Amino acid sequence: MTTPSSAAVSHVGKIRASNQDSGYVGPNLFVVADGVGGHAGGDVASAIAAKRIAEADQRYPTAQDAEFALQSALIAANQLLAETVFEHSELTGMGTTVSALARVGDQMVMAHIGDSRVYLFREGELSQISADHTFVQRLVDSGRITPEEAAVHPRRSVLMRVLGDVDAAPEIDTLILETRPGDRWLICSDGLSSYVPEERIAGVMMHVGETEAAAYRLVKEALDHGGPDNVTVVLLDVEDGPGEPHPPRFVGSAAVPLSFENETSRRPLRLPTLLLHPLKATQPDPSHFEPDGExxxxxxxxxxxxxxxxxxxxxxxxxxxxxxxxxxACLVAYNWTQSHYFVGENKGTVAIYRGVQQNIGPISLSELYQSTAIDVADLSPAQRDTVKRTISADDLKDALDIVARLSAAAGG
Incomplete structure (x- = not known):
């Protein structure tokens, strides 16, 4: 039996006026929720979801039981958000991502929706376990853009799946994985993953040993990289031994009392058919692009x-x-070759060639310029060998002088 040492840290970031992230750590359950919708209630959404899902923090006999319980908890949180919007129409469009891990013995159970992330750091390597439910990730998965293009795509913050008043039965990703002593599990909002390179995250995970110190260091990295968005980090270290149970703890919006105005007017619940996140805030939230219509x-x-x-x-x-x-370049090179001459043999006689004594594959870089009446056989053995190997000339005049000397030597 292994037990994780956990820590949770949340920061409002350098630009935001409020923290719309929520985090939770408990004896068996670990959650990060990133609210979306701006002033339409992103902070309310993440807090409601985190508190409802935290009710599933208990020991489960099997990982499959925990998987079913987590999936049910996220669906229940989704329903609670829809009911809240029904009661408070000013919160229309609020939603939240959720990434959660439950420990069952030596297994970790993940439930995930949105673009917060779950990472596993094992033996010096950082692996992303969750999949981003974003528009650009769909483009990457379909091969239409590269991961590098996705990182700078102008629509990289558009969510395709989210908890909220969007879909009555959202699709939740679940996964069961083995864990072992030495593993570090990281759950984070996109305030970390969108601004800090993964190699830098891995460096912190490798070199900062103490769990809480590593969590604070990751948040500091986000702030040092500009960190305009809220950033929340939940870190788990799996260690040997039974360990002591961790008391439940919330951070971010879930750590403070909920506050929103009552709305007396009610209206039917709006459930768009598209899974695209149609958030309509009174003031747009720059961390998540907010589409206008279906x-x-x-x-x-x-x-x-x-x-x-x-x-x-x-x-x-x-x-x-x-x-x-x-x-x-080829034309320039060819013209250069045509300004050169050399003397060689052509059908047993001395001849002048224009070009250079080289070929490029089947392409000859020289051509016969002028034949002479000098028989190569009339030359001395040394001269015959020199002509057959060709004699380079500086220019046409030099080639003609060479031919004249060979003619005299042949007795012409």
Whole structure:
């Protein structure tokens, strides 16, 4: 039996006025929720979800039981968010990502939706366990853009799956993995993963041993890299021995009392058919792009097609320029060869050639310029050998002088 040493740290970031992240660590359950929707209630959404999911913090007989319980907890949190929006229409459009881990013996159970992330650091290597439910990740998975292009894509913050008043039955990713002593599990909001390179995260995980110190260091890395977004880190170290149970603890929005205005007017619950995150805040939240209407997915796809066309045009222009440069270089080189001459043999007689004594594959870089009446057989053995090996000339006049000397030597 192994036990994790855990820590949770949340920071508002350098630009935001409020912290819309929530985190939870307990004896068996570990959660990060990143609220979206700006002033429409991102902080409320993450806090409601984290507190509802924390109710699933208990010992489970099997990992499969924990997997079912976590999935059910996320669905229940989704329903609670929808009910809250029904009661408080000013919160329309609020939502939250959730990434959660439950420990069952020597296994870890993950439940995940959105773009917060779960990482495993094992034997010096950092691996992303969760998959981002974002528009650009779909483009990467379909091969339409590269991971490097996704990192700078203008729509990289558009969520395709989220808990909230978006879908009555959201699709939750679940996974059961083995864990062992020495493993470090990291759950973080995109305030860390979007601003700190993975190699830097791995460096902190490797060199900062104490769990809480490592968690604080990761948050500091996000702030040092500009950190405009809220950043929340939950870190688990799996160690030998039974250990002592950790008392439940919330950070971020879930650590403070919920505060939102009552709304007396009610309306039917809006459940768009698209899984695209249609958040409509009174003031947009820059960390998550907020589409305006259900046709936004088509707009994004068309924009990506335009980007693809621009990439193809750019590639064709660059390829054309490269081909033109190669052709120009070849022409320059060929013209240079045609300014040179040499003396050689042609059908048993001495001849003058224009070009150089080399070939490029089947392409000859010389041509017969002038034949003479001098028989190679009339030359001395040394001269015959020199002519057969060719004699370089500085120019045409020099080639003619060489021929004149050979004619005199042959008795011509």
């Amino acid at each position: 046709d936004y997915l088509d707009e994004l796809i068309e924009e990506d097609r335009r980007r693809a066309r621009r990439r193809r045009v750019t590639w064709l222009v660059m390829a054309g320029l490269a081909i033109a440069a190669i052709v120009t």
